[in-house]
Amino acid sequence: MNPRPRxxxxxxxxxxxxxxxxxxxxxxxxxxxxxxxxxxxxxGLGEFRRFFGHALEPTLTSAATGTSxxxxxxxxxxxxxxxxxxxxxxxxxxxxxxxxxxxESLWERDAVVMETAFGRVVDRGLxxxxxxxxxxxxxxxxxxxxxxxxxxxxxxxxxxxxxxxxALAVPYAATLGRIYAEIIDETPREAARxxxxxxxxxxxxxxxxxxxxAAAGMLxxxxxxxxxxxxxxxxxxxxxxxxxxLNIRNAANYDHYSEVWTYLxxxxxxxxxxxxxxxxxxxxxxxxx
Amino acid sequence: xxxxxxxxxxxxxxxKRFGDLEALSDLxxxxxxxxxxxxxxxxxxxxxxxxxVMAGLLQPSAGSILVGGRMTxxxxxxxxxxxxxxxxxxxxxxxxxxxxxxxxxxxxxRLGFGGAWQALRLLVWPPREDLLAAHTCLEQVALTDKMYxxxxxxxxxxxxxxxxxxxxFQDPAAILADEPVSAVDPARARxxxxxxxxxxxxxxxxxxxxxxxxxxxxRYCDRLVGMRDGRIFFDxxxxxxxxxxxxxxxxxxxxxx
Numbered sequence: 001m002n003p004r005p006r007x008x009x010x011x012x013x014x015x016x017x018x019x020x021x022x023x024x025x026x027x028x029x030x031x032x033x034x035x036x037x038x039x040x041x042x043x044g045l046g047e048f049r050r051f052f053g054h055a056l057e058p059t060l061t062s063a064a065t066g067t068s069x070x071x072x073x074x075x076x077x078x079x080x081x082x083x084x085x086x087x088x089x090x091x092x093x094x095x096x097x098x099x100x101x102x103x104e105s106l107w108e109r110d111a112v113v114m115e116t117a118f119g120r121v122v123d124r125g126l127x128x129x130x131x132x133x134x135x136x137x138x139x140x141x142x143x144x145x146x147x148x149x150x151x152x153x154x155x156x157x158x159x160x161x162x163x164x165x166x167a168l169a170v171p172y173a174a175t176l177g178r179i180y181a182e183i184i185d186e187t188p189r190e191a192a193r194x195x196x197x198x199x200x201x202x203x204x205x206x207x208x209x210x211x212x213x214a215a216a217g218m219l220x221x222x223x224x225x226x227x228x229x230x231x232x233x234x235x236x237x238x239x240x241x242x243x244x245x246l247n248i249r250n251a252a253n254y255d256h257y258s259e260v261w262t263y264l265x266x267x268x269x270x271x272x273x274x275x276x277x278x279x280x281x282x283x284x285x286x287x288x289x
Numbered sequence: 290x291x292x293x294x295x296x297x298x299x300x301x302x303x304x305k306r307f308g309d310l311e312a313l314s315d316l317x318x319x320x321x322x323x324x325x326x327x328x329x330x331x332x333x334x335x336x337x338x339x340x341x342v343m344a345g346l347l348q349p350s351a352g353s354i355l356v357g358g359r360m361t362x363x364x365x366x367x368x369x370x371x372x373x374x375x376x377x378x379x380x381x382x383x384x385x386x387x388x389x390x391x392x393x394x395x396x397x398x399r400l401g402f403g404g405a406w407q408a409l410r411l412l413v414w415p416p417r418e419d420l421l422a423a424h425t426c427l428e429q430v431a432l433t434d435k436m437y438x439x440x441x442x443x444x445x446x447x448x449x450x451x452x453x454x455x456x457x458f459q460d461p462a463a464i465l466a467d468e469p470v471s472a473v474d475p476a477r478a479r480x481x482x483x484x485x486x487x488x489x490x491x492x493x494x495x496x497x498x499x500x501x502x503x504x505x506x507x508r509y510c511d512r513l514v515g516m517r518d519g520r521i522f523f524d525x526x527x528x529x530x531x532x533x534x535x536x537x538x539x540x541x542x543x544x545x546x
Contacts, residue, residue, distance in 0.1 A: 112348045113366050194384035197346045198459055199374035199401025204408035208397050212388040212412075 054257035058265055063256045073266055076237075076244040080270070083161070083243055084233040087168030088226050094173035099180025099218070102134045105189060106206050110196065135181075141174035146232050150239045164241040168232055176225060183217040184210055220285045223278040230274055234267055295358065297322040297463050297495035298343055303352030305338055305519075312338040313349070314519040320497060322357075322462070325489040327510030327527065328499040331539050334516040336499040337381070340465045343497070344378045345369060357462055374401040377456035379466040384452070387441035391432070391451050394440050395423040398459035426457040430484055446477035453484060463495035464488070471501060478502060482509040503535060 029035060039045060060069045100106055107127050113119065150167035157163050192209030200208070237245020244267050251259035298320040305313040312335045320326055328336045341347040342354065345361045354361045361372045377398075385394045396411050396419060411419075427433045430450035435443065440451065449469055456464055466485065470478035482498075486509045489496045500506040506513055506527070513530050515522040515538045522538050523530065 110366065110369070112345055113364070113369055190380075190382055190384045191386045193346075194378070194380055195386075195397050195400055197344060197373055197378050198398060198455075199370040199372075200397075200408070201370065201400075201404055203405030204400045204403065207405060207408045208389070208393075208400060208412065209386060212386050215388065 050255075051257050051260070054261050057258050058262040059258040060262065063259060064254065069259060069262060072247060073262065076242070076247045076263070077266060077270060080230065080233045080237075080243040080245075080267075083164055083168065083236065083241070084226065084229040086165045087172060087233065088222075088229045090165065090169035091172035091176055091225075091229075092222060094169065095176025095180055096218075098134070098138060098173060098177025099184060100206070102131065102138060102177055102181040103184040104131065104181075105185050105187070105192070105210055106202065107131070108189075135178070138174045138178045142171045142178065144171060146171050147235065147239060150236055150241070154239065159240050161241070164236050164243075167236065168229060172225060172229060172232075176222065179221050180214075180218050183221065184214045187213045216285050216288065220282045223282050223285075227271070227275050227278055230271060295322050296320065296355065297324070297357060298497070299355040300343070301353050303342060303349045303354060305335075305342055305347065306350045312519050313342065316352070316519070316521060318514065318521065318524070320495060322495055323489075323493045324495055325486060325509065325511050326495075326497045327506035327513045328497060328516060329501075329503060329506050329513055329535075329538070330516035330522065335519040336516055337467050338519075339516065340378070340467050340497065340499060344376045344465050345372045346378065370401055374459070375461050375463070377459045377461040377464045379449075379452050379456055379464065379469050381468040381471060385440045385443075385448055385455075387439070389440055390436075391427070391438050391440055391443070392420070392423050392436050394451055395426055395454045395458050398455040398457075401459070423454070423458055426454040427451075429457060429488070430454045446473045446481070449473060449477075449481055450484070453481070453488075457488065461494070463497070466496070466498040468499055468501065470505070475502075478505060485509070 062069050109123060146168050149170055150164060153163035153167050187210050192205050195209040196205045233243050234245050237243040238249050240246060244263055248260055248263045251263065296319050300316060300318040303313055303316045330336055342349050356372060357375055359372060364372060393412065396415055400408055424433060424436065427436055430453050432447060432450050432454065435447060440448065443451065470481050482505050485496055485498060488494055510527050513527045514524045517538060523534055
């Protein structure tokens, strides 16, 4: 006897899930009165139109002082780049250490070493515990967004460049560490085992047999993350740090939309420039490998 | 270094199992210091396993192995490192670090003697005397012109010679080579065995090499050890091995000695 065909089976889990997500979205939209189109107290849709009306009229003259906007723009862009560089530099060093310590290959067991009680404790307890703890630490550090770190640090220490740089460096170091560890562990281990087989110790083997092979991939990923760091650095301005986001926020607050557009175009140009440079470098590295 | 005449390797009742497979079964073998021994036999006979056990890269399931008079099983990490320093291994798949230059791969041969700090120094600022020594080793394999080439750019034969130079730089008392000529053409193969044979006669280093090319084995080795099914099938002077024996060694239908 055939069971009666049911629509639920015909749909399958993918469709069911898609419909569930759409329903949840619809429910939330209704719940939050999104459809009433209330844009807030400032100016509603009209303000929106005014803002985009200035898109083709960026200005290089400050509306507040009547002087040139160029010095401000230069300084804001400069600070944005400097913060990104400083944070990436810190993240690179920290992430490298994290990546090495979190990679399985560094702690790989040598199959020939005599079995001892201590060795068994290392194998069954210490090594897995260590790997899980450091990976959990990295996961924790990078699950907190850089803006949250920025708000936390400013709340604790006040608004200083050190806080801004650290706010970027901490989650970026964790992300780099995790990816570095993955790249290192995906590296073929034959060469390293040959070096180990000639009597080299754990760290010597790691540095000579594995890292040179992983270096290209690690460098390539670092360039990609630098693009992201630059964007994050710009956003930090909205929290109050002296990067270009601050200029955008201030200009927008005073309705100086032409200035906002000037800053936005400058930021866009900077991001395109870095992306073109970094992807060219990454292609170079890929060929070099 | 071991004195001439003394055993370079002495294996007694050595067995190695991988799960259900017995790769080496109850094997005895003595190799005197300064010998050049060829290891022959069909695929799966246990040649690679034997070499790896002798080099301290694999733990035997049973039996004892003495290298230069020292036990190599049941060692602490430090003792194991010392034992491994005393034997050089040339792998079938070469196992150079492709991203490093030839000179760095040669210098890696002596990593067994230092710690992490020496390893880093070797990448950035190798001592001048080490560079000179590496140059001498490359001279012996006629590859000094490739000293600063990236290892990934080398041909198979060149990479194999770098692997030999690396072992020479390590300067062990004995060299074990696992199918060193399987990936190169006959002319390069002769060339490589010529080099190994010269090292053997000039430095007195013990050499054990596994080979598929019987003619090369007969020509360059003093002694041939035939292996089959994890056991030693015959073991005699290369000049005394008969064609009939070789036929039986490689006979697909199984044979008795």
